[in-house]
Amino acid sequence: MSELAAFWSYLSEGPLLWLGLTLAAYVAGDACFRWSGRRPWVNTVLIAVVILAAILWATETPYGIYFEGAQFVHFLLGPATVSLALPLFDTLGRLRRAALPVLAALAAGSLTAAVSAVAIAAALGVGPVELASLAPKSATAPVAIGIAERVGGAPTLTAVLVILTGIVGAVVATPLLNAMGIRDWRARGLAVGIASHGIGTARAFQVDATAGAFAGLGMALNAIATAFVAPMVLWLFL
């Protein structure tokens, strides 16, 4: 038994096991997504996260140990964001023709996300630090955390709310936009990118290449817009 325990501690303390399990959990999540007939509520990220959280809980592994393996995947978020320039480049001509609708969607989406979130939470009696953590939650994680620090929020809480927002957006976007009868891939992708950053953008790429490119654009634009919108909204409510 003690040999088994020693063997386990050897494996679990290196990055190899957790990197491998992260990829395996993602493949399992993706398989579930395909088996379901690509249903939006069978979310690949969500399934992978639940599988890994269950493994960490069952083996009593701290997140820090897990992240030593998972950081190699996490690191690629930066180069992936830079890569979004290519699908943007492909849609540049269509983008130029749609400059006004894009700006309208940015103003409407960014303001609605921050105002409605803070208004609802304030009405439900949420405290000022939590409101400040909530206001930038539609921006991509590093931006949202930076803004939260400046407006008096708690960065860890903001990180939680940002990821939750991304997963909610990825799950609800397709049924919601179908119900609204919006068929324009530009509108669909852009709105998802503005409201639910990179996780929504990843979901948009699963659905349609144009939607993915416009989602990447929406994420980038709202990263900038939220820096101005979030402090303004908090000033209104605090």
Add this chain to the structure above:
Amino acid sequence: MIHTLIVLLACQLAGEAGARLLGLPVPGPVIGMVLMLGLVVAWPRLAVLARPTAEGILANLSLLFVPAGVGVVGHLSTLGTQAASLLVAVVVSTVLAIAAGAAAFVLVARLTGAADE
């Protein structure tokens, strides 16, 4: 593939350095994306060269959010007693924001006649 990675990392590095030096509120990778877009516009052949690697990364974009997502599970307790209220706010505001953004785009596209090709 290695050449493309060098270009991507160089853009990100320039973005991170620029954000820090100029004290910009926008994160380095987003500035890096704008720089990369500028490079591709100036030299369209770069798009052809970089495409296989860049599209390979983007095809698995969802995977890259898994480590951060696992971190969230551990922090769910930080939501505390306000968890339900915050969850309602996140879900409702995200639904409203997607609806408002998409509706605004369609409306203004119709008004300005900015139809797709």
